[in-house]
Amino acid sequence: MTTPSKKIIIFDDDEDILAICNYVLEENGWDITTYNNCNNIVEKVAATMPDVILMDNWIPDAGGIKATQTLKATEELKNIPVVYFSANSDIQKLAETAGAETWLAKPFDLGDLERIITSVIKQ
Template structure:
């Protein structure tokens, strides 16, 4: 396996979004892990140690805000950048409340997805 491959976790309960995002990101050389819930989030993230996390606002069970806040309180995980994504109109507030590094409004196009992920990698 290429040691240089970048790892990303996508937390979203929408299988369509997971499959589209996974396909696009894998094409670009990412190693993608997906979860449809955020239960035991610290264990899930610790097991993979991704470079970036994409977090949906409405992820079961606890929701994206609590999930992100949990990560940001966990030593060893709090520096992993989180891209918060949601169709909610106040996504900027939600992302800030969660402590995410940045956000992506749904629906998004794939260029935006790439841009946001690349920006957060560069700034981290």
């Protein structure tokens, strides 16, 4: 679908979510990297330099808000769009606090996932 391949990093400690997102997004030509924690987040993101990051709220160890704020405070990484995704009812407020570009509530429709990722990459 897209050439060259766009890169996405997914931070989520739910292996099922990682597997589903990985499968669906790879089918659409994305290059996916997944992590089940946000330890050493600057190093992980800098090593890949993705086009977009999907960030869970309840990600070990620091959590999604702190992890996103760390990325947004890092000069070479601050412009990478972050899609905050969580089952929290106040996800929009959490995403704003974190500094994410947008958010996606869990459980989500796979079409919505693709639409949101495409929209932030085109910004």
